[in-house]
Amino acid sequence: MHNSRFPVIEMFGPTIQGEGMVIGQKTMFVRTAGCDYQCSWCDSAFTWNGLGKKEVRMLTAADIAAELKRLAAHTCSHVTISGGNPALLPHLEELINLLHESGIQVALETQGSLWKDWFLLIDDLTLSPKPPSSGMKTDWDKLDVIIANLKAQRRNFSLKVVVFDQSDLAYAASVHKRYDGIPFYVQSGNEDVLEEDTGIVLGRLMDKYKWLVDTVIASTELNNVRVLPQLHAWLWGNKRGY
């Protein structure tokens, strides 16, 4: 039964998770190829725009677990699965269960456009519906079902909305209101995903984060929320592999 193959475009770590509900967590990353979205500001567009096509390997759960073990035999017991949208993949439970059997916790990031039963196995699940600046449209019926399922099973999950501008902020407020009581993260966006100068990136990211902090502080709609930057981009700019 354990022979599904998953399209993996990169694996790296240990490093730290730079954003969201487990910010700072020592983790490794498994990035899967393919996405049902094409966000205008995607920082991992190589996972879906064809530019990373040659990097994709079709790997079994055992292949992935073995490679993670080579990356960190004794230094790390946490893996973050990201994409692209890993929720496109059937039978990812094969990988999640194998990692759990090896004593490894599993976080996963997805936009909340698709449900998979294996969501219920994830230790730290981030749903990040995309705001207007992405150019994408949220399927609220789908997201309603996903959140209802996770709530019913009392899973550890959160909502995260990336914010670039005022209309994104209004979108974030509407998500926070619609899913009242779910841990809610707003994250300042990165407008320069192609900039190679780490110092320039840092300055712009800090300015954007300060703007978001000031705006959220004054907001009556974004009340019980967490406001975070992407720490990895502050440290390492737009370099891949961190």
Place this chain on the structure above:
Amino acid sequence: MHNSRFPVIEMFGPTIQGEGMVIGQKTMFVRTAGCDYQCSWCDSAFTWNGLGKKEVRMLTAADIAAELKRLAAHTCSHVTISGGNPALLPHLEELINLLHESGIQVALETQGSLWKDWFLLIDDLTLSPKPPSSGMKTDWDKLDVIIANLKAQRRNFSLKVVVFDQSDLAYAASVHKRYDGIPFYVQSGNEDVLEEDTGIVLGRLMDKYKWLVDTVIASTELNNVRVLPQLHAWLWGNKRGY
């Protein structure tokens, strides 16, 4: 019954929590005066070294709640109590209960040198035992009891150790090992708590954080941990009131 008075040295916010288990949380701060420790690098030494003496006000829970309401009537429903060491205060349950009745969640920071029954009421409790560079000595028997009590009641709490150097790192590893399974945060220290130039502070803090990240990534002892900076110091340097 509700007439205890608490030594409050400052109240401010809303702002964001810059560190630890609820990093990024929109919150207000209540800082109490007095400490059983005198850490060499304390960033709030005015709470215990006499310099803030004139700022101390003896306030009831109702006084504090009213002032917080003035700071944020409709924008914030989270308060962080810090010090000094607020665990010195008897009957802080008067304040915690009143805040809860107003729909406000309560986080608290303490070094874990003293137990109080009202710890069991705190929503997000951070225990931050102090490493060798502080000049303080940990009372392990006390900390053992505190952690056993919190575990027995399944409270939401974490351990946080500030790290300046290799011997602090060894201390952090020993705390993590002793209290296996408790969410564990390592935080890079601020060596320039008196520096007024925010740009200088930022550069040094980022270097220190990068060092800590690199060191923890390579460590076999600090395996399932979270590594975080003090975001507020990156944004606002050593200014008070943020």
